Amino acid sequence: MAIPILAIIFGFVFIIVKMAMDHERAKLSIKAGRDNSMTTSELKAMIEQAVQDAVAPLEKRIEELSGGPGERVEALPEAQKRLELDDFDERVEQEMLSKSGKQRTQ
Numbered sequence: 001m002a003i004p005i006l007a008i009i010f011g012f013v014f015i016i017v018k019m020a021m022d023h024e025r026a027k028l029s030i031k032a033g034r035d036n037s038m039t040t041s042e043l044k045a046m047i048e049q050a051v052q053d054a055v056a057p058l059e060k061r062i063e064e065l066s067g068g069p070g071e072r073v074e075a076l077p078e079a080q081k082r083l084e085l086d087d088f089d090e091r092v093e094q095e096m097l098s099k100s101g102k103q104r105t106q
Contacts, residue, residue, distance in 0.1 A: 038046075
């Protein structure tokens, strides 16, 4: 009956000593700078590369749609219509103001 109790006690002692040694080893590796973290410059370089990789197809598509670099793109028809409607609104306002001014004079 004493052998199983001694085995349990030695097992617990072994586990505690191993945990303490692992903890010390981890502390020493962090002090020595051998942890698995990245430096700030490595992180920035990784982010820049990811952004370049993501933007490259978009830039290529924009160049295809615009007809190539340096070529001027005319306004889309929808944008031109919107501008015409804005002008129309201004003309309607001016007509209404002129009509209201004529009604006051009468």
